């Protein structure tokens with residue numbers, strides 16, 4: 001049975017998409033069958049694997065709001081050995097359209113569960129908000145939430161809001177919802193600020209913080225413009241090595257290595 | 258009559274809050290009476306001026322959803338010579354609560370217009386989404402929208418969505434809505450990527466792009482942890498110089514200098 005993880009944090013620009021793509025790419029590198037699910041109307045995960053979001057005929061929006069089978073919309077990229085349920089621009093309207101749907105928070109979960117047998121890992125990339133799309137992501141996270149935290153002050157401030165949202169979802173809908181782990185991202189070795197944040201986050205989350213810390217690396221920011229993960233764009237970079245280590249750490253923790 | 262500008266971009270982490278706080282601080286430095294308005298439930302602008310968001314008794318939420326006068330909630334900081342309408346955590350519920358309010362997109366505008374005579378500049382900081390809070394920000398932007406664009410590939414990709422949202426608001430609600438200017442942020446002189454983005458943005462926005470480009474500067478990321486703008490925290494840093502220049506450029510363009 002495949003594992004479903006959601007990558008969430010309402011703070012913007014902390015490395016949610018970068019972590020989804022590159023963690024996914026290295027899980028595939030280690031032989032896992034991986035499905036990426038883009039539930040952010042910005043469609044950054046979709047474009048980071050080389051898909052033009054304006055050419056997407058159907059994706060997450062259709063999967064959530066239409067009765068068609070989700071398999072119709074999954075795209076597979078043999079070069080990257082990754083599959084993706086892409087986001088299309090119409091997803092921007094979903095937040096409002098979902099408001100009156102019955103069981104609106106668990107639509108994504110219902111559509112993804114049948115796929116868990118066909119993939120080893122399903123990774124869901126969320127938008128920077130705590131609205132209905134992210135709630136769908138949290139409810140679908142049957143194996144837990146991965147929380148990227150940028151090593152900067154403002155990113156640390158928002159963790160309280162995210163934790164209380166996770167608690168609310170656990171109490172109201174998914175009693176088994178756990179935090180699978182906290183990923184420290186964009187660590188800049190030259191600044192004290194980064195060290196302060198690392199200390200603070202470890203004080204709050206203890207062993208939930210992955211040992212692997214992702215450093216700031218311009219190669220990671222360049223890769224999306226070529227539509228490929230870091231594993232293909234610059235496999236020898238510090239960014240690639242960090243996400244490879246992170247994938248290994250996740251696999252070992254999941255008992256798959 | 259004071260000018261009301263909204264700082265918006267649905268892409269996360271591009272420097273919306275950093276630009277609102279530091280542009281505001283230098284406009285005050287040049288003698289302007291400035292009101293900051295935080296409409297992001299994350300309350301980053303509120304905490305960046307040293308206010309503990311959990312201690313906020315009333316702010317933007319009350320201003321939008323209650324009939325009380327907005328003046329009750331404005332806090333003034335004499336040391337910074339800045340006033341702020343703070344965001345409180347209950348603002349997170351506003352997106353859903355606003356859905357059924359009559360004239361829901363223009364509530365903020367109606368509350369802020371009377372204040373335009375008491376301030377020279379009102380700057381509104383938006384969350385990283387295109388929901389009802391940001392729509393309120395766009396409708397309230399009677400003098401225009403300031404768009405921070407991080408000098409990275411993914412931030413550039415989202416500009417199309419933002420422009421089409423601005424167009425929709427102009428067609429449906431505010432015929433005079435303009436883009437006052439595009440602020441290039443977190444420019445890293447060492448990477449080609451940043452130069453590519455600058456070229457691309459200038460190609461699309463021409464003279465709308467401010468000449469002043471804000472470089473990446475760790476001092477800017479440190480300042481919020483001390484609860485003060487860069488003008489106080491590190492006035493000699495490249496980040497401070499850039500926002501000072503940007504404030505001067507805005508004042509000259511507005512005919513106030």
Ligand SMILES: Nc1ncnc2c1ncn2[C@@H]1O[C@H](COP(=O)(O)OP(=O)(O)OP(=O)(O)O)[C@@H](O)[C@H]1O
Pocket residue numbers: 011012013014015016017018019040044126127128185186187214215216217218220221222224239267268269270385409410411412
């Ligand atoms: N470790 C890193 N080093 C350097 N740049 C990075 C790193 N991780 C991410 N980036 C860049 O930082 C920016 C923000 O990252 P990303 O878009 O993945 O964050 P996000 O949390 O998904 O943003 P959003 O909140 O808008 O969804 C992007 O331009 C990305 O390329």
Ligand SMILES: Nc1ncnc2c1ncn2[C@@H]1O[C@H](COP(=O)(O)OP(=O)(O)OP(=O)(O)O)[C@@H](O)[C@H]1O
Pocket residue numbers: 010011012013128152153154155268269270271272273274275276297299301383384385442443444471472473474475477478479481496
């Ligand atoms: N020029 C800069 N140089 C270095 N760091 C910066 C710069 N501008 C902003 N930052 C830092 O980058 C992070 C993102 O900036 P900021 O929070 O202002 O973006 P935002 O667009 O308001 O984010 P959100 O989408 O979450 O509201 C913050 O930690 C901030 O301190």
Ligand SMILES: [Mg+2]
Pocket residue numbers: 016017018040044126127
């Ligand atoms: Mg993202």
Ligand SMILES: [Mg+2]
Pocket residue numbers: 273274275297301302382383384
């Ligand atoms: Mg912000």
